[in-house]
Amino acid sequence: MKVRIIKKKKIKDLLKEVLPKWNLYVPQRNSGTDVWMEPLPKKEEPLEAALEKIVLDLVDTVISPKEVFFPQLESMFEFKDGNIQETSESSPKLIFGVSPCDLKGILLSDSFYRRTPKDKYYLSRIKNRLIVVKGCLKPPRPTCFCTSVKTGPFAETGFDLQLIDAEDSYFVEVGSKRGQEFTTTYKRYFSEPTGNYLITIKKIKTKACNSLALKVDFQKALNLMAQDRFIPEEIYRKIGERCIYCGGCLYVCPTCTCFNVVDNVKGTKGERLRNWDACIFEGYSREASGHNPRQDRWLRTARRYEHKLKFTSKVTGESGCVGCGRCLSSCPVGIGMSKFIQEITGEK
Structure with a gap:
């Protein structure tokens, strides 16, 4: 697996650059304390305000990002005078900052909706997507037990890119061809890691696993x-x-x-x-x-x-x-x- 590195201070600039090409969803804190996976606005003025609400240090969204692909309420089709007009949606989506357990939830939903009969509404939404996972250094909530289920605190497969917190930077694990293409397209934001970075990553992951207190059989x-x-x-x-x-x-x-x-x-x-x-x-x-x-x-x-x-x-x-x-x-x-x-x- 290839690894890149990106400075944390470059994240917002990266997001602004990719925004014109993607519908970009990131964890944002609302006026209270809750964090939601929300789309970034395309217009400059509300965009700057939204960028200030981004939460990546500890991703704990109230509802899982599955609602990006499986909305709480959606129109399947419209009809008038016996004619039917499909309303399926297939815009490119970049989900940035997904927790590893939520990634697993998305993959399970993918599997469910791919069964026969296939759900064309769901499948149209996931056709053109890129998922950036943010590994958890510590539990986002005291009720987490992802290590018992082997879904976290870091993803092993299924992601395009995975961010691993390393002080002022993120190690970026490249998990797919699409993830590789992304880091190549925006290569000015990414660099090659130096030193014994694989050992460093292993230590970070081990420490994170040991931080989860809640374990079940x-x-x-x-x-x-x-x-x-x-x-x-x-x-x-x-x-x-x-x-x-x-x-x-x-x-x-x-x-x-x-x-x-x-x-x-x-x-x-x-x-x-x-x-x-x-x-x-x-x-x-x-x-x-x-x-x-x-x-x-x-x-x-x-x-x-x-x-x-x-x-x-x-x-x-x-x-x-x-x-x-x-x-x-x-x-x-x-x-x-x-x-x-x-x-x-x-x-x-």
């Missing part, structure tokens, strides 16, 4: 979940009684792909809309007849955990959880994937 949990009906019903019932079914955990999750489709019709014209949905909502599994096979709360709770830790693994060979910890951070009553894993593995 993830493999044991996967093995237990693979056994049919192994998890006692009482565990699901206990969680179901505490859960207020706000859906927060699923809206912030990098790997949730559930959606609903509705038609907004006015006379002979309208549009078909797709919006995020969640399997813990009662209406998600309700049939047209009114029958609901998951009427009881605990059944929907079981569905969620079994989907993440069992069914996804069966289909893809990979877990549906990336260890970001957002579910626990967002939950008003303290329910999260790491808590569930500790419960079934007896770690508490």
Whole structure:
């Protein structure tokens, strides 16, 4: 893997130069304390203000960057007098500053939407993209357990470029042909590293791995979940009684792909809309007849955990959880994937 280096003070100039060619998304802090993956504006005046809000030292976006490719609400097509007009979007996108666990979430979403029947709306959005990962020197949130899932704190594959914090500079790992082309096109910002830089990078990564305090026996949990009906019903019932079914955990999750489709019709014209949905909502599994096979709360709770830790693994060979910890951070009553894993593995 090739490695380059870029001075931190050059990052904003680099972003301004690439902006005309890409829809550029970077982590930005809003007027409060939250960080969101937002597009940089093309106009000069709001651009300068947005550049001052960029956060790269500790990337902790409220919602994962999956919404760049799978929006919370999107128009699939418009129709008028029996004619249909597609509204798919395929502009080039550069996602700068993605955390390693969120990268894994994006890759899992890619895999899901590539299955037959392929989702042309999602695939059109990822057709021309470049992903720049920012490795984590320390956990972006205390609920992270990415080392247990082996999704961080640095990505091993799947990225175009990966930034590794090195005081006043970033080491830049080149992970793809497109990443190589990017560093070549903007070569005046990048230089060759000198000295024993590979040893330095290894030390940085080792120190980062050791900084994560929250660890769970993830493999044991996967093995237990693979056994049919192994998890006692009482565990699901206990969680179901505490859960207020706000859906927060699923809206912030990098790997949730559930959606609903509705038609907004006015006379002979309208549009078909797709919006995020969640399997813990009662209406998600309700049939047209009114029958609901998951009427009881605990059944929907079981569905969620079994989907993440069992069914996804069966289909893809990979877990549906990336260890970001957002579910626990967002939950008003303290329910999260790491808590569930500790419960079934007896770690508490």
